[in-house]
């Protein structure tokens with residue numbers, strides 16, 4: 001039976017990508033035909049990496065995966081999703097504390113684009129404590145975050161923090 005390609009968007013700041021993000025993107029790939037990763041500006045946060053750097057780190061985390069695209073998003077997600085023909089936004093939920101803000105964004109995105117749904121995936125319990133903000137904070141204070149991010153991200157993180165200290 002002919003069917004159209006089902007495209008999902010995984011949006012986020014990805015500053016930097018963690019293994020939590022990698023798991024959610026991988027699960028989105030098993031549910032949808034294609035996944036578009038939207039590396040987004042979050043006006044509430046001051047980034048450590050540029051949008052270009054973050055996008056490159058994501059591409060390098062999925063070598064040879066042809067069903068993933070990585071793009072930068074500087075505008076409104078709901079509008080951008082419409083132009084790409086996406087049917088869903090996929091987001092990971094780590095804890096109940098994530099839910100309130102994520103629900104608000106999901107409802108706002110649906111208000112702006114009624115063709116778009118948001119799918120929340122519960123994160124794996126063993127990495128539910130991982131966030132980009134905490135990874136940056138712990139790494140900046142000398143803690144070991146090597147098990148929480150891909151190896152090339154870990155290298156880039158240590159290099160950027162060393163630059164900042166110099």
Ligand code: PNS
Nearest residue numbers: 011012013014040042075076077105108
């Ligand atoms: O990883 P984050 O920082 O929690 O991701 C938040 C993000 C980037 C998904 C959110 O800030 C976003 O959607 N930004 C794009 C601009 C937009 O559409 N804002 C209105 C959201 S309802």
